Amino acid sequence: MPENIMHRDRTVTKWIEEISRVIVQEKDAQLDIEQKTAANDLVTNMDKWVEKELVKRIRTAYPKDRIVGEEGFGDSIKDMSGTVWFVDPIDGTLNFVLQNENFALMLAIFEDGVPVQSYIYDITLNKLYSAIKGEGVSCNGQQMSKPKDVSLCDGMLATNSSIMIEDKYDKVRKIARKSLGLRLVGSAGLETVEVAKGSIAAYIATNLKPWDVAPGILFMEELGLKATQFNNEPLDLLKNNNIVFAAPKAHEEIMRLIN
Amino acid sequence: MPENIMHRDRTVTKWIEEISRVIVQEKDAQLDIEQKTAANDLVTNMDKWVEKELVKRIRTAYPKDRIVGEEGFGDSIKDMSGTVWFVDPIDGTLNFVLQNENFALMLAIFEDGVPVQSYIYDITLNKLYSAIKGEGVSCNGQQMSKPKDVSLCDGMLATNSSIMIEDKYDKVRKIARKSLGLRLVGSAGLETVEVAKGSIAAYIATNLKPWDVAPGILFMEELGLKATQFNNEPLDLLKNNNIVFAAPKAHEEIMRLIN
Known part of the structure; x- marks a missing residue:
């Protein structure tokens, strides 16, 4: 794995661990819930805080990169040139609010349109799935095998x-x-x-x-x-x-x- | 809670704990899978073993009771008189086989048609939900509150x-x-x-x-x-x-x- 990718992987993993710890600690606190486009399209103060926190950290560590985030704290992009981060602070906000499980924090990094790193963190089950270009996919650091090709x-x-x-x-x-x-x-x-x-x-x-x-x-x-x-x-x-x-x-x- | 119900609750809880330990230990072993009525209606050697084991224990401890089990090791009943046990050894067998999660062991006890005890054990998450007539519902022994009445x-x-x-x-x-x-x-x-x-x-x-x-x-x-x-x-x-x-x-x- 190239040194810069390895370093960025360690950095992102640390961010995800730190930020999700706050989500878990604070998730029983009073959530401030707003509707976006419809009754089932929600945003909470937690979605916003997570995205702001991630955007802040990315901007500090990688100031040249562009960021596309669900809650709009990133950039508006018209092409995929350079390094682009996609941030979903809480994927499954309706589950987060109603079920308190089955939601994820997600990040993906593209370089000139090529996907190089991806992260899906199942917060309640404490399972971090990560994919690195050329290195396969792992769950909590353990390599996952290719699934069977099924009909x-x-x-x-x-x-x-x-x-x-x-x-x-x-x-x-x-x-x-x-x-x-x-x-x-x-x-x-x-x-x-x-x-x-x-x-x-x-x-x-x-x-x-x-x-x-x-x-x-x-x-x-x-x-x-x-x-x-x-x-x-x-x-x-x-x-x-x-x-x-x-x-x-x-x-x-x-x-x-x-x- | 009546003494006989309390005793039976402790007995059933112990059975569920002991039997699920075997399910968890053995679930990575080679499963022997058979189709029942269709490709998505499966039974494994594990479903059969769990039901046989439960039926054996019920028959020994409560010989007068009747048992209705998914895999047919119980009785065929035409009425709900007396004490009737319903046994689902693995509810969600397709998930058990394909996902290795999202399945449950279930038991319900009726007396002259009245439900008195119910158990749903989420095996992978180690959460035993139990209901006892007049005593409410608990998860791993912790009382659950009544949910909000929602539209x-x-x-x-x-x-x-x-x-x-x-x-x-x-x-x-x-x-x-x-x-x-x-x-x-x-x-x-x-x-x-x-x-x-x-x-x-x-x-x-x-x-x-x-x-x-x-x-x-x-x-x-x-x-x-x-x-x-x-x-x-x-x-x-x-x-x-x-x-x-x-x-x-x-x-x-x-x-x-x-x-």
Whole structure:
């Protein structure tokens, strides 16, 4: 691993540990909850604090880098040149508020559009999943093996909520029927982890924001899995995406069924 | 608490602890997996061993009682008279096999049709939820408080997989649209626990077996929550049920929307 990447990996891991300790300590305190675009699109004082804290640390340590954050404390970018950080302070805020579990802190680093480091931290289970380009994926420092390449009929399908509820996504129900069953956690990051572990054959979701999907690209790449838009194109982190993260066999079937 | 119930509670808790220790120790060993009615209806040697072990212990300690178990090592019953035990050795066998998490061991005891003791043990998280008639619900011995009575618009909806996939359950999609979002764990027991904790407003599922739903009845009763069939009738443990476990407000809305 190049020295600069190794050093940045140690730095980011330390930040995540320090910041999540505060999330865990403070999560029983009174949360200040606001609606964003809808009743199920929430932001809390904790989301904002985490993002501000991460942005501050990135700006201090890596002043030339640009940052795209869910809560808007980063930059507005029009291209992927240079080093770009994607920050999701709390992925699964609705779970954070209602369940007090099933949420994640996520970070992804791209260099000239190439994903080089990704982090998904399952805070309640204390599991930090990290991917480093060329080095594979690990959970709490322990290397994860590549999952089996499974077809839909041998695995389960994860989706986001709206795709299962809205009538217009009838094709996704057809895909689900070919699978062993449906699972829905409500955190793009944790669904990504399930695909990475091979406990889910595929994750299909609509209209995900760049910071929801950015970490998953490297996880899939390093584990021999697929990450594309519905139209089989690579993800575009300058806009929202309809995404498929999947084992290659399941991905091929989904591409056939969805298009 | 009556002395006989207290004694039986201690006995059952000890059984669950001893038997789950074996499940955890042995779960990385080669599983022997068989299909039952379909590719996603599995049974393993572990399901069978757990049920046999529980049936043996119940028969020895309580020889007059009758037992209904998922894997068929108990009795076939035609009424609910006397003391009847419902045993689900591993609820969420598909998760057990594919995810190695999100499964539960479940027991429920009825006396002349009245639920008196219920146990749902989340094995990977080591959380034993138990309900005792008149004594409320506890998690690892710590009393749980009654959850807030929420409407659909203030909570999430959990369902089983087939209900979201099949076209005929269009009404459930309508109900889901009124909620904050959909969640799907794939274990009736663990969905029941989410309703009990108040992290989910309602759980709707079709065609559940008696051992899937038996423990939930007392959990709902003790926490001021509702447990009914789709037609608002009480559950019938002599057959499969389409069930709604929910906060009273959400339950009322669901009854209006589903019928």
